[in-house]
Amino acid sequence: MKKRLLKLVMLLWLTGAAAYAQTVVSGKVISAADGAPIPGVSILVKGTSTGTSSDAEGKYSLNVPDAGSNVLVVSFIGFTTQEVAIGGKTLLDISLEEDITQLNEVVVTALGIERSAKTLVYATQSVKTSSLTEVRDANNVLNSLQGKVVNAQINQGSGGPGSGARIVLRGNRSIQGSNNALIVVDGVPINNNSGPPSSNSTNATNDFGSVQSSDGASSINPDDIESMTILRGASAAALYGSQAGNGVIVITTKKGTKENVSVTINSGIQTDTPFQLPDVQNQYGQGSGGQINTATGASWGAKMDGQSFTTVMGDTRSYSPQKNNIRDFFRTGVTLNNSVGVSGGSAKMQTYLSYTNNKTQGIIPHNDLTRHTINLRISNQISEKLSTDAKVTYINQVIENRPRTGEENAPVIDVYQMPRSMSNADAKNYQAPNSLGVQQPTAWPSTLSSIYQNPYWMVNNTSINEHRDRIMGFISAKYKFTSWLNVTGRANLDKTTDLGDVRYQDGTILWTNSGNGGYFGKSTTTATQQWYDLILEGENKLSNDFKLSYHVGGIWQDTRIDFDNGTTQGLQIPNVFSTNFAANPTLTSASTGQRTQSIFGQFSLAFKEGIFLEGSLRTEWDSRLPSPYYLKYPSVGLSGVISDLVTLPNAISFLKANINYAEVGNGGLPQLRTPVWNFSQGAGNGNLARSTTEAIPALSPEIVKSLEFGVDAKFLGDRVGITATYYESKTTHQLLKVSVPIAIGYIDQYINAGQIDNHGLEIVLNGTPIKSEKFTWDVGLNFGMNRNKIVSLAPNSPIFYLGGNAGNGRTATPVVQVGGRYGDLISKKWKQDSEGRHIVDANGLPVGTDDQTYLGNFNPKALLGLTNSFTFGRFSARVLIDGRVGGVILDGTEMNLAFSGISKVTEKHRDDNSWTLGGVNESGTVVEKTITPQQFWSAGSNSTSGQRYGVGEFFAYNATNFRVRELSVGYSIPVPSVFFIKSARISFIARNLFWLYRGSSLLDIPGIGKRKLQIDPDMALGNGNYQGVQYATLPSTRSLGFNVKLTF
């Protein structure tokens, strides 16, 4: 079972038996993807039984009867079989293409159980690991899956390098809980908590602002990944019980080999620049009403013609456009990645040792990440029956100056808000000492002086830092009772300590208002997960036709997060950042823990190696639930390899169908079953307040019931493959916070209720349009679509707000409402009359609706990823184009900048006095009043709340977009076989190269027209369920780089 299946049998026919003088042909077999030698490759002379296999260095040597006309058939598990004409050569290097859809491959499934893909009753998808280490994402390895995993929606958190990411498989299904896929490394879920590194850093729940912290996945080192499999459906994930609801990303890390020592060095350098910045106007400068006015930060001023003016800092300057003041604020990020991996061993003991160094310089000045990863894996065959395996990974990661994003005083909004006539050089005079020598902010023009500040002050005088130590590892032992029965025991630990600190120098607006001398916060978060399991594995032939394989076992999992935080508003000696100087120290602690204990059984019954019946049952005891604490999670499935059972037309080389059903869980939160009173420091001796959420004594996890049906087919001798999967899932027992009449003494109450349905279709196509000795072209296409329906929610509570806030988002609000879909965005709109005409007021300005109503949905209608790979001799190239169709995104950044006359869209009609909207008044009469852009964008639309948070509809965009996501061009440098380097490959890589298509604004404003999307919908304020709204989110980046991979 643990061995990779090697299928070598090729049906052969003889083309001739004439005897010729034998020639020795030799050479080397390498992987086309990375140039690494492949040992154990079968090399057979076509039509004969003559053959050999490659050695540890990928070398082979073979006696060939007729080097002139013979053809070699080269095959290896996981690679496309190739036929190579010898053509009289004696030295013949062969490069093999990985075949990710090959059905004979072994797939690592739940709990690390390896299964033959053919026997599976559910859909899986593997990701080429070379595509994760070549074109890297500087922030999080999960972002590298963009476009490569069918039906996966990935949003990048706005926290810069190391930022948490959100990856949702097959649609959203939980309102209160997580929708993120479970990340499993070597069989065990990792702690993927995105907890705050400090109380000042939380995941976004609204557009005001937040700091996206690291998640657990961001510290995974792609260089140590051996394979990655995506288990999208509940059935595939069922053995994870209450953690299986969102699908699983199964990562298997590298092991030592039994062969001679090999050393792999991978070095890459990559630069990052903002991919998409807001479109700004460059004609009108600082001021208001068409006049220069340096008291305001807005750019509603005069036309910039180089006239002389006095800045708010008292300098005489020319009033000229500063076209690049935003772009020039960002710096070019540089990512350096260096890893060395040593692999080797004997039949008894294998070792893999690696060290990886990542240095990432973010695009925000001073935002840096440094990470060291040390990984050691030792596998022992102690006796014929007993083997052990152990791994330890230590990660040390320092992130400095993690940016805040959102509307609050934070670098991104601050730089976007710079007047169009303000130069970076002037802005860099951001501080001056006061009479005591303490640096204070210099005068800064701002449209909102209580919130926005000079961006250079923010990046130089404030910081949010994170220091992570993480240790992950396991020890396991396997005992083989017989050839068909073994038991494995495993102990796994994942412990992360995050030390966070937050520093705001005296004078920082918003963050030091309430304390003199500055603000300082320091926190420690410790997340510890222990996992122990025991799995019995067996396989029996019941008769000639029936074979049974099974796993039974038990799992004990304990997770604990402890958080201690000390803050001070005010430092007695200004800007000395230590709690020793705290003017008002406040200490808080929080801890949560949960334990699950499970027993499970799983069987697979095979009939004639063509029909497979599978079932599993996990009984899980969960400390979060009420007594007797347990729930059962079953799954059942059936698959048939039709092509093995009946004779199909020649064109169809493989056909398989499967169906499965599973019931799994999603979360459940700890400490919800009993009410508590929380203590707060304060006047007197402090005080006690009751939790405003009423407890839920009968808590249940959310239950996901999923049905999946799939077909796998291959045509034309495996040249074309297609996998199509249809699924349905019903998620019930949603954990909901329901508002209650407040006079009962609570704001809300947890209940389990409601049903959210998802269904969808996934198609994975693989083909090889051209395949010749010299040139190969492979195509891989992912197409996924998900449809969601909110069937029911709680009685009397038809709407819930995503992100946990109380609703009424100030730009738009992502909601869940009965009859709608998960992630509907509601916002204020331009009011229309019954005939659909837009309503304007007596001044000709738009009238906004009183309430927020449906605007669109943040989810895509379809997701596509198209990879084209080319191999031409030693050259190879890969292009990934991906994108999404449909969905709406609210550009809060543009809303904010339009208010200040900075957005490009505010440029129109500044000098003409003829702009009319042509709308009607409430009684239906056309109003022909002319308006000014300043009136329209900064006051007109909804004077009751202003445009800083105005009518969302004006800033809503269709999020459809396509882009060249990844490009890599590689070359395997020929190295002489005597040279100590066995292979060398260099590649040029690029990521987020350019847009192919961008969606447009929803509204076609008279006199303005439609605008193209000017934000990257991949970015998100945070990696929680608050999505669909951007507000001064960090821009995504375009990367260019080089990668060198050497194998010794």
Next chain:
Amino acid sequence: MNDMRKNIKTPLKLVTAVMLAGLVLVMSCTNEFESLNTNHNAIAKVSTAELPFLFTKALSAAPNSQWNYQVAQNLFADQYAQYFACEATYFGSDRLVINQNWVGAQFNPMYTDVAPQLQSIFASTDENSVEWQVASIWWVYTFHRVTDYWGPIPYFKIGIKDTSVPYDSQDKIYEDFFLRLTNAVNVLKTKTDQTAFTNPVYDIVYGGDVNKWIRFANSLRLRLALRISNVDPARAKTEAEAAVAGGVMATSPADDALVQRSQKGSDGNGLAIMEWNEFRMSASMESVLKGYDDPRMPEYFLPSVKTGDYEGLRNGLTSAQLTDEGGLNSTDYNSHHGPRWSPSDIGGTSDYLATSQNVMCTAESYFLRAEGALKGWAMGGTAKNLYEAGIKNSFLQWGIAADAGAYAASTNVPVAPNDFLNSPPMTNIPVAFGATQTIQEEQIATQKWIAMFPEGVEAWADYRRSHKLKLYPVVNSDNPLITNTSTQWLRRMPFLLSEQQTNKAAVEAAIPLLKGPDNTQTPLWWDKN
């Protein structure tokens, strides 16, 4: 075949063994589950030891602090009492539009952070105890501020376990207020040697002084008596005279009710949040304080950064009026609130968050008595004497060394604020007590308004009740129900949207109690203007 059977039996035994081992492991350990699932950083069950902390919470939460204070009070009552004008362009409430999401802070925390605390004290202490009765006084203080915003509110059934909590009519609620205050004074009179929860530290209003609580209860009773003086004059007289006879607040600053604030929790002084630069001195305050050459002005406000003088803004300016006009209406040109609520870098104090927050001042009780005296009630003094004592106590409260007598005799009148609207003086009355009842009524109302600063919730209620104070008309109304701001003003808050969603049946049943539509213009039960 034998072999096969043997082959199966062995694993089955092993399977059984592993399963059993697993079960034993699992079942034996669930006894730790409850402890694992408990939040050890919080209190699961309150008992006697925790009650004093509940008491402190109720005292702290009822007047609102920080964020809640801004959205509950600054953005509404403080503007409608014209202590401050809104400087931010993105708030509409100064133009008489009610944002339901903000005003909820005058309602919600009272039911979650005050009522559960006080009800726990009622349930765990004896009705004849100091603790019970002080809690009862605070209950009245808390909920009169709620009912005076909305009228009918959930009151008698607070804390029931139900899907709906009924609203009660304001007259019934006031009936209970008087009953509670009367009972409290009667019980506390016999326990003046005691301290609530035996330790003065928990009483962050009066440091455990029961005599002061008695005077506070009587002053509150007097306030509420005047409040109903137009709807039930006879009852008002009885309650007011009984309150004065029982002893109201008499000496400032000792009797002043202030709630302690701190810098280390989230209970900082509510007014300190104005550091967000969204409010400035109102033109009304400027006209009156400047005209009277009032020595309290430097306590209440800071001079304008740009002019060095005290500058106020008319209430209800549009975004355009705020941004244009050469910047004259921007933050730097107008007066920030006073030094005790401001950070030191702009002329305030370093621990301004910890400045105690005004609850009720002694001066108010004198002005209430002065008004009662004008009505011919037995208030223990003449209207003039009480009026002047009110001024004197207000000076004492703010630590003003100037001669209160000279001020009280002054014939100064309010001045024009010299603004871009060429606003006239707010009114024309001098400080010196006038000759006619009409003038005297306006003078008492005006001086009470000055003295109660910055307690806008009470000032707005008093403005609506007496309507003797002649505030400026709001410059612009965005409220469609208010088309003439000279003759119309806000009367109440509409029932909360959140209540209409979560407590619908009760809200619908409450609308008839209003005796008018559920909007901003239906006067409350006690509002006969």
